[in-house]
Amino acid sequence: MRTWSEDHPKARLLERKQEAIKVAARALFLQHGYANTTMEMVAAQAGVSIMTLYRHFRGKDVLFQAVIQYLCSPKENKKQKMLWQEDPAEVLRRLGQLRLAYALNPDEVALYQVILGAMEHFPEVGRMYYQLNVEKVRDRLSQYFQELDQQGRLHIPDPDFSAQAFLTLLQGPLIERARLGVGPVPTKEIIEQHVDACVSFFLAAHQIKRGD
Incomplete structure (x- = not known):
C-alpha cells in the first residue's frame, strides 16, 4: 500500500479508515470471538469494501493483533x-x-x-x-x-x-x-x-x- 507524508490529505484519510476498521473489529471480536468473526463482517461494520480492508490488513490474524495493540x-x-x-x-x-x-x-x-x-x-x-x-x-x-x-x-x-x-x-x-x-x-x-x-x-x- 502506498505511503504518504503525515500531513498529506491521503494519509489522514487512510488513518481514519484504519481507525474505523479497528473500532469495528474490536466490537466484533469482543462480541463474537476470534473464530466467529470474519473479514466480511469487519468490512461491513466499518463501511469499507473487502478489498480496502485487505489493503490495510492482509489477514484476520494481522487485524486481531492490531486490535490488541490498539486496546493495550x-x-x-x-x-x-x-x-x-x-x-x-x-x-x-x-x-x-x-x-x-x-x-x-x-x-x-x-x-x-x-x-x-x-x-x-x-x-x-x-x-x-x-x-x-x-x-x-x-x-x-x-x-x-x-x-x-x-x-x-x-x-x-x-x-x-x-x-x-x-x-x-x-x-x-x-x-x-x-x-x-x-x-x-x-x-x-x-x-x-x-x-x-x-x-x-x-x-x-x-x-x-x-x-x-
Missing part, C-alpha cells in the same frame, strides 16, 4: 507522567487503582477471554498481549523502583522481582474472579481497600532499616 497501548498523558514524581505511597496507590480499573473494565475482561480462545489458532497473540499488558508496565515500575533504591528512599535490591511481585499482589483474586465471571463486580470501596492493603504490605517489606 493507551498514550501516556502529562498527568500520568507526573504520577511518578509523587510520594512512593501515593504513586503505588494511584498506580494500583489505575491498574485494577483497567483490568476490571468489561472490555478488557472480554478481550482476555477472546485471546484465550484465539491462542488455539496462533499462540503468538498471547505473547503479544503479555508484552503489552504486563511486561511494559513491569519494566516501567522496575525502573521506578531502581530509582527509589538508588535515592535511599526504599530498600529494593531486585527491582524486577519487586515490580513483578507488586503487580501479582495487586491482581490477587479480584481480576481472576472477573475473568472467570465468579461473584459480583468489586465495588470501588473494595478495590480501594485492596489497593491500600497491597501498598502497605509492599512498603513494609521494602523499608530502609536504620541502625540504632
Whole structure:
C-alpha cells in the first residue's frame, strides 16, 4: 500500500479508515470471538469494501493483533507522567487503582477471554498481549523502583522481582474472579481497600532499616 507524508490529505484519510476498521473489529471480536468473526463482517461494520480492508490488513490474524495493540497501548498523558514524581505511597496507590480499573473494565475482561480462545489458532497473540499488558508496565515500575533504591528512599535490591511481585499482589483474586465471571463486580470501596492493603504490605517489606 502506498505511503504518504503525515500531513498529506491521503494519509489522514487512510488513518481514519484504519481507525474505523479497528473500532469495528474490536466490537466484533469482543462480541463474537476470534473464530466467529470474519473479514466480511469487519468490512461491513466499518463501511469499507473487502478489498480496502485487505489493503490495510492482509489477514484476520494481522487485524486481531492490531486490535490488541490498539486496546493495550493507551498514550501516556502529562498527568500520568507526573504520577511518578509523587510520594512512593501515593504513586503505588494511584498506580494500583489505575491498574485494577483497567483490568476490571468489561472490555478488557472480554478481550482476555477472546485471546484465550484465539491462542488455539496462533499462540503468538498471547505473547503479544503479555508484552503489552504486563511486561511494559513491569519494566516501567522496575525502573521506578531502581530509582527509589538508588535515592535511599526504599530498600529494593531486585527491582524486577519487586515490580513483578507488586503487580501479582495487586491482581490477587479480584481480576481472576472477573475473568472467570465468579461473584459480583468489586465495588470501588473494595478495590480501594485492596489497593491500600497491597501498598502497605509492599512498603513494609521494602523499608530502609536504620541502625540504632
